[in-house]
Amino acid sequence: MAEFNTTLKEQGEISIIKLKGFLDAHTAPVLESKFDELIKNNKYKIVVDFQDLAYISSAGLGVFMAYIEKVRENQGDIKLASMSDKVYNIFDLLGFPLLYEIFKTEEEAIKKFSE
Amino acid sequence: MYLYRLHKNIHLTISLLSLLILFAVITFWGGSNSKLILFTQDIVTLILLFSLTVQIKEYIRKNKISFLSLTFAVASLLGILLMTIWFSRMFMDQLIQKLNSEISIFSFTSNLIGTVYLFLFVFGTAAVFVVLKEYYFSRRTKFNPIYFRLLVIFGILSAVSFTLFKDVNESISVGFMVVTILLIIQNSLGISWIAFLTKSEKYKLLIISVVITILASVLIGYTSSETLHAKTLMTYSIGFYKLSVLVLIYAIIYFGVLLFTVLFHLPTAEAFDRKAEEVSSLHLFSSLINQVLDFDELADTITDLTRKVSGADASWFVLKNDSTFHTISQKNISANDTDTINNYLLYSGECKSLTKAKICSLEKTVVKTRLSEQFSSVIISPLRAQSEIKGYLIAARKSGLLFFEDEAKAINAFSDYASIALENSRLLKESIEKERLEKELDVAREMQKKLLPASDPDLKEIQICSVFIPAFEVGGDFYDFYTDKKEEFSFVIGDVAGKGISAAFVMAEVKGIFESLTKILSSPKEILFKANQILARTLHRKNFVSALYGKINIARSEFEFARAGHCPAILIRDGELFTYQPKGLALGLDYTESFSDNLEEVKITLEKNDTLIFYTDGITESKNKFNEDFGEFRFIDAIKAHSHKNVNQIAQEIISQISLFTNDSTQYDDITLLILRWNKN
Numbered sequence: 175m176a177e178f179n180t181t182l183k184e185q186g187e188i189s190i191i192k193l194k195g196f197l198d199a200h201t202a203p204v205l206e207s208k209f210d211e212l213i214k215n216n217k218y219k220i221v222v223d224f225q226d227l228a229y230i231s232s233a234g235l236g237v238f239m240a241y242i243e244k245v246r247e248n249q250g251d252i253k254l255a256s257m258s259d260k261v262y263n264i265f266d267l268l269g270f271p272l273l274y275e276i277f278k279t280e281e282e283a284i285k286k287f288s289e
Numbered sequence: 290m291y292l293y294r295l296h297k298n299i300h301l302t303i304s305l306l307s308l309l310i311l312f313a314v315i316t317f318w319g320g321s322n323s324k325l326i327l328f329t330q331d332i333v334t335l336i337l338l339f340s341l342t343v344q345i346k347e348y349i350r351k352n353k354i355s356f357l358s359l360t361f362a363v364a365s366l367l368g369i370l371l372m373t374i375w376f377s378r379m380f381m382d383q384l385i386q387k388l389n390s391e392i393s394i395f396s397f398t399s400n401l402i403g404t405v406y407l408f409l410f411v412f413g414t415a416a417v418f419v420v421l422k423e424y425y426f427s428r429r430t431k432f433n434p435i436y437f438r439l440l441v442i443f444g445i446l447s448a449v450s451f452t453l454f455k456d457v458n459e460s461i462s463v464g465f466m467v468v469t470i471l472l473i474i475q476n477s478l479g480i481s482w483i484a485f486l487t488k489s490e491k492y493k494l495l496i497i498s499v500v501i502t503i504l505a506s507v508l509i510g511y512t513s514s515e516t517l518h519a520k521t522l523m524t525y526s527i528g529f530y531k532l533s534v535l536v537l538i539y540a541i542i543y544f545g546v547l548l549f550t551v552l553f554h555l556p557t558a559e560a561f562d563r564k565a566e567e568v569s570s571l572h573l574f575s576s577l578i579n580q581v582l583d584f585d586e587l588a589d590t591i592t593d594l595t596r597k598v599s600g601a602d603a604s605w606f607v608l609k610n611d612s613t614f615h616t617i618s619q620k621n622i623s624a625n626d627t628d629t630i631n632n633y634l635l636y637s638g639e640c641k642s643l644t645k646a647k648i649c650s651l652e653k654t655v656v657k658t659r660l661s662e663q664f665s666s667v668i669i670s671p672l673r674a675q676s677e678i679k680g681y682l683i684a685a686r687k688s689g690l691l692f693f694e695d696e697a698k699a700i701n702a703f704s705d706y707a708s709i710a711l712e713n714s715r716l717l718k719e720s721i722e723k724e725r726l727e728k729e730l731d732v733a734r735e736m737q738k739k740l741l742p743a744s745d746p747d748l749k750e751i752q753i754c755s756v757f758i759p760a761f762e763v764g765g766d767f768y769d770f771y772t773d774k775k776e777e778f779s780f781v782i783g784d785v786a787g788k789g790i791s792a793a794f795v796m797a798e799v800k801g802i803f804e805s806l807t808k809i810l811s812s813p814k815e816i817l818f819k820a821n822q823i824l825a826r827t828l829h830r831k832n833f834v835s836a837l838y839g840k841i842n843i844a845r846s847e848f849e850f851a852r853a854g855h856c857p858a859i860l861i862r863d864g865e866l867f868t869y870q871p872k873g874l875a876l877g878l879d880y881t882e883s884f885s886d887n888l889e890e891v892k893i894t895l896e897k898n899d900t901l902i903f904y905t906d907g908i909t910e911s912k913n914k915f916n917e918d919f920g921e922f923r924f925i926d927a928i929k930a931h932s933h934k935n936v937n938q939i940a941q942e943i944i945s946q947i948s949l950f951t952n953d954s955t956q957y958d959d960i961t962l963l964i965l966r967w968n969k970n
Contacts, residue, residue, distance in 0.1 A: 199788045231957075239833060242830075269875055
């Protein structure tokens with residue numbers, strides 16, 4: 175299937191992961207290793223930017239579930255931002271908006287952390 | 290018995306007989322000047338010599354004795370002969386007189402001792418001669434036996450002629466001897482076999498040659514006709530005496546030449562050794578290409594051979610993984626040092642776009658100061674597959690010496706072999722892994738097939754049609770029907786996050802949970818809530834499950850359902866389409882009360898010909914070759930266009946619309962479609 179990659183950006187104590195391409199069962203490990211890396215470095219304030227994400231499958235959603243508990247235990251959070259309508263619908267269908275804070279833009283998500 | 294053995298070994302018999310004859314001749318005619326008797330002595334001794342030669346030769350051939358051991362044997366024999374001479378001088382002084390006097394007890398004893406003495410020398414001469422002959426015929430580029438045969442003929446001639454022409458003219462036999470010596474010189478040139486010895490063997494040979502030359506020279510010194518030794522031998526056979534001198538001369542000349550040849554070969558011995566090693570390594574390696582089953586073993590051998598082929602002190606190789614290099618295997622060097630040198634070579638741009646092996650000096654670089662051992666020079670050679678660099682072979686040398694160009698070339702040639710072997714190993718591993726995955730998927734598909742209902746229930750009030758199209762990798766879709774309760778029809782449709790065997794296992798678990806819950810509880814909301822609670826104990830967070838549970842009360846024409854993160858339900862009534870997406874979290878996302886708080890139940894009173902459609906995201910997310918989704922709109926359009934048809938036809942039309950859209954693009958997810966039509970008034 176199509177490619178997937180991530181870029182990591184640090185802004186203060188907040189880590190911003192930008193997703194690009196197709197996130198499915200095959201590419202999920204790429205994102206998992208990114209989260210592993212952040213948690214290893216005790217970085218628990220994470221914003222995920224979906225701006226360039228074309229597609230997410232249920233396995234892709236599973237990645238966020240796998241880490242949220244650990245992150246919240248350490249007074250952090252995973253906040254989601256800049257989703258396309260299509261991606262948002264998939265999150266919405268499964269009820270993710272109940273579990274995660276989803277923002278229109280990356281800036282709003284970052285601002286939420288500093289409050 | 291003994292006779293039989295004698296018969297079998299004809300040469301041994303001849304040797305013994307000749308000795309007896311000699312003994313007899315000396316006993317009866319000792320000291321005689323008769324030409325006939327002297328000639329007989331010569332001939333008998335020559336026969337003895339010949340028979341011993343043959344036996345020694347057979348022994349050498351049979352036991353495949355190496356040249357170096359033969360040389361050593363010659364040295365020892367000559368040593369023994371010399372000792373014999375020294376030893377016998379002490380008591381043999383009177384021997385000769387007694388030998389040549391009339392028959393008596395004393396002369397008999399003397400004769401016995403003399404015969405043994407002679408035998409020792411005949412044996413020694415024969416042995417030395419055989420070894421020299423072996424040398425002559427080994428590793429010849431041209432088979433040219435004529436010179437050696439001539440040498441033998443002239444040797445015998447000069448031996449025999451002394452007795453025959455004793456009174457006529459001594460110069461004839463001297464002439465023969467001169468010719469023989471010339472032939473000896475001719476035959477001693479062109480020693481090619483030493484080139485194939487290793488360096489240490491050459492050193493040993495050098496020492497032994499010196500010893501042999503000295504021993505033979507000393508022995509020659511004892512053969513001047515005045516000495517006791519010469520007299521003793523001459524008593525038995527003048528011819529043999531001359532022959533023994535000739536063989537000693539041959540030994541001196543041959544080993545003298547050998548000595549110098551080895552001396553000249555020594556400086557190149559090491560280079561020759563290494564070349565030989567290279568050749569054998571390459572041979573070993575080409576056979577290794579096929580032994581790629583065990584990657585670690587292959588890596589180990591590659592490293593080892595790299596070191597050998599270049600005469601390096603240490604070697605290792607790195608493989609590229611994304612953009613970083615990892616040391617796979619190393620020999621005689623610490624991990625810390627390989628990392629330091631790797632960093633210097635690979636990341637500093639020192640070896641960018643390398644096409645062949647390159648020699649780099651570490652002298653006067655900062656790297657050297659950071660190493661725990663004093664590596665001063667490295668060769669780095671790229672490992673390539675399909676013109677792409679996959680890694681590097683690296684060899685390092687201590688001792689301040691740089692590598693030479695030919696060593697780089699050797700590694701260069703070698704890395705081609707290594708690349709092929711590594712690539713083969715990788716491909717093999719990949720295909721084994723692929724096969725394993727395919728087997729695993731076979732199991733998963735088989736499991737999924739068995740978990741799903743074998744057929745649709747046949748009910749009077751409800752027409753039911755289900756379509757399930759599995760994706761190659763098993764997408765985790767499931768559905769089930771429950772018709773055990775009277776006046777009630779229930780079903781579940783769901784999708785497990787993830788793929789393959791792990792999804793299949795979760796599916797099996799979820800199926801079991803719903804099957805038992807449906808017997809105890811009746812409200813869809815309650816069933817989903819309870820299922821979520823049970824799954825909390827076992828489900829991994831990332832394997833959540835979306836599900837929609839529905840129940841039709843046939844008597845009351847009532848449809849009730851709840852949705853746990855699953856795709857919406859669709860109702861078609863009088864050609865109009867309604868989508869229901871009540872609130873609800875997928876199973877396994879949240880185990881707190883908020884799951885229940887956010888789960889809505891929908892109740893619809895059914896009318897005749899109402900059509901209910903349930904599906905999984907495999908339908909809406911079916912993709913064409915441009916990676917576009919089939920999407921909800923196309924799905925709804927397809928439903929609307931055919932909603933007046935029966936359930937089977939609707940299903941068929943929807944599926945054919947999807948396949949028209951995807952047009953043979955890979956199906957990444959399972960497709961499940963459930964269509965119900967209410968037939969009751």
